[in-house]
Amino acid sequence: MVALSGLIWAPLLLGLLSWLAEHRQRGAGNWVSLAGLLLLLLLSLYLAAMGESALSLSWFARFNIHFALLYDGLAQLMVVMTILLAILALAVSWQEIDRRQGFFHFSLMFSVAGINGVFLAADLFLFFLCWEVMLLPMTALILIWGHENRRYAAIKFFIFTQVSGLLMLIAIIALALFHQQIEGTLSFSLAELQHLDLPGESQFWLMLGFFVAFAVKLPTVPLHTWLPDAHTQAPTAGSVLLAGILLKTGAYGLIRILLPLFPEAAMNFAPVAVTLGVISILYGALMAFSQTDFKRLVAYSSISHMGFILLALFSWQAIALQGAILTIVAHGISSAALFCMAGMLQHRLHSRELGNMGGLWTSAPRMATMTLVFVMAGIGLPGLANFNGELLSLLGSFAVYPAHAMVAALGIIGSALYGLQLFQRAFQGPPGKEVQDLQGRELGFCAVMVLALVYFGLQPHLLLEVSAASLDKLVALASFSEVRP
């Protein structure tokens, strides 16, 4: 299935193409990128319809490194979501980008290629490569098209991800060497490394290397401080990709690599990870409540939501894992939607400060209604997608960590605080400035996101079925966890 690799190189080519097109004629890049992304979407859906597929080409034979891809249910879900969110990112910045449009399209497509690579990689070397690759265009997006403090944010983002990525690289190399020591050959293949019987002590340290990398990306308190800056300073398209999909690579890494490779070490580490998750939920919510910048508030709320994923994954219960998957998708939609809203507001008001808003409902009722739906989704209103994820995460984790789940449930209050802060300060109160309401394109993609939130809120089956096989494998690995107290 060579076509599978197309999901990685095609966005690169298409990105170059739209750069050229934009160079030829101003505005053409938008259309080329859109057509390219739609093509990619078709390809990804077609491949997904064919069922699970894999690809393995020898790459650096000397080190036994392969260009190995695996397109199973979970990967399908993530790749399709990546492409859809990239389309959203493109749609929301259709007219927003005011300089170097060609390069913008290239960066956007480049990051899609990197992210797809992360989701597809079945070889740790390839995984690491893509992990680094997706970092570059994202840094460029922040650095070039970001807001007033973009340099600081971009550098911070870069350093955090680099340093943590370095730890992962060390762990990967050590893992390959362990394989050589035990089995006789170097190996970077995920499937082969899973069967490696590592000594407990070293398993822990290797696990920690991966954990730090994924915890920074997720992000988890106290490794989260890059995120508010990066989110706030990134252009809308960047924020959408960051919140919608880039954070999820951390969760995906945990599901795909950390838990299967080091089940015992992860299990021993679980109390710490779960505690970090709960702290993230509450600290993120509290910090969100204290913010007055629209985007910063949403950024901190993301930290809170990602805490639920960490809590769910490390409780390692079937229901909780389902909850984590649902949260990944739901948060991908709802936070991306809120960042779109922030972008559209900033475009109109030239400010992200909630203090400069207020009473916007009067002039922009559609915008207000949509935002209300997104905020309510974010704070876990039943019937919208996020609630399912949080409920299942809590139900699952309560079975093994009841105290943690109870404290995590307090996040319900915290979310009400910051959710209302955001909605009321922007849209209620005495009418201030007048803004243009949502029109045409904007109304279109907002409506699609509302529908998606409602659909997945009532029918999460599609997501659960697609990811079922991958999760079952993971649950089987944790069979020994049944005997845990």
Place this chain on the structure above:
Amino acid sequence: MLDWLYFIPLLPLLSALLLILLHGRLPLMGVVLMGVGSMTLAALLTALVGWQFYQLGGAPVQQDLFNWLPLDQAPVNISLYLDRLSMLMMAVVTGVGWLIHWYAAAYMARDKDVQRFFVYMNLFVFAMLMLVLGDNLVLLYLGWEGVGLCSFLLIGFWQQEPDNVKAAKKAFVVTRVGDTALMIGLLMLFAEFGSLSIQAILQGQIADASDSLWWIGLLLLGGAVGKSAQLPLQTWLPDAMAGPTPVSALIHAATMVTAGVYLIARLHPLFEPQILSLVAWTGALTLVLAGLAALAQTDIKRVLAYSTMSQIGYMFLGLGAMAYDSAIFHLMTHAFFKALLFLTAGSIILKLHHEQDIRRMGGLFRSLPLTSSFLLIGLLALVGVPGSAGFFSKEAILAATWEAQTAGPTLWAVALFGVLLTSLYSFRLFFMVCFGKPGHTHRPDEFPATSVFVLPLWPLVLLSLAGGWIALDFGGVFASGPAQHLAWYLEWLPVGVALLGLLLAWWWYFPGTSEKARQSALSQWLQGGLGFDWLYDKALVKPLGCLVGLNKADMLDSPYRFIAWLNLSINQLLTLTQSGRVRWYLYGTLAGSFLMLGGLLWWR
């Protein structure tokens, strides 16, 4: 007909969705037709479904619509469960809800946002119906949160006013504290019973004799006190009066605030005696506290709000005394007369050009005889004058309280004191509003008897007077205890106490006899809700605000900032050495050589 059950919640939902989609494109008539029409149909359908339900003997009906959460052993479905309890609740919600919608069509007709208003109202009815019809706790929670959202939106309906916005936020956040308790209760129930279906839980057995039932009961109570504005989460209800008056009638009197009562009644087998005592005490304390606060209010709607709180206290007392049927009975009669009271209050407010202060009313009996009579009828039912609806239900609760193991004579005495307070504040309200010299300059003229402001009130008047004769039979839902027959003087004491209240109110408040400007510190304390707002502000809101304000810049970022600063400083220090002066380089080299040589010699 029973198969059409799901249409009852669906109708208001569809109407709400259509009203959203057609926003700004419908004439007023269209909006009213949709908003009120859907409720009319729902109420009619409820009547038909109810007729057939009782024809078939009132056996529970389950209607599975579709699967929601495919949990392996215990899938959570969107399914409706109709038994005698949910049938009654549904009838109250759609029946009283329909009358209030009808009235609201007239009340809100001149508001430019009337379409938005009916979206929220219809959505609210949908959520409330899901709450009472849901066959599992997740669906109940959906309704629970849904009514909370609609309540929030309707309190802040006139959202240009900062005060309304604040009141809406307060209501949402305070009730969400209760919702969190409910959520944790759900988690524990799932852990214990492996299912979230209400019937499965009620029929299930708890595995070991653990104390988790105790905790579950406590947490469910926590959820109930939030939604039903009982101690200690009662502070949001008086402020919630910022919403339009029909909203107060529907949400903050007849339906949503009684959701806690429904929750406890629905799950009553889970409550241990100790927790039931706690429920009874919560109710008793709240009913006295709210009664006292009602005495000092000057805003007609706030009097009614505290009165609602106090009446729900009676319902909690009934629940705690294991008289679940009496509590639900009181829930129903209360919905009738409190809706009537709020709607008449709305008419008065409208006639006086949005004047809500009872000190500036007065003399209305002469100018608004019909409305004043309606007000009087509502108040008589509230006080529990023999024969009125409130009499029967309150008597039943009082009798059960005396007898019950979990309550007893002490709580009965407290409730009796509550009867005195009820009578006092009711007649105070009546005298101040309807008698004496008008404190305003408007010249209100009575609505014609066929006005939309009056028509919906007639059924409520009738029900407030005769609703007590409706014989409720809860069949298999509540285990029926022995019929309570108290000594005759115990049964008639409440009536005597109410009469005493009337006399005292006459003496203190009847205009002309004594018109004291009561602005003592005591009355201010009572007016402010006995200082709970002050306490929460000092103990919770301020510290949280302080904490949040201090940490706006995120202290966890400081280690990273320190690392960055350290690197920059070292960098600057090192750049100092690159001064470009040969002299310095020479000295540096010399000093380095000496140091190294000296070090070498030293170490050898």
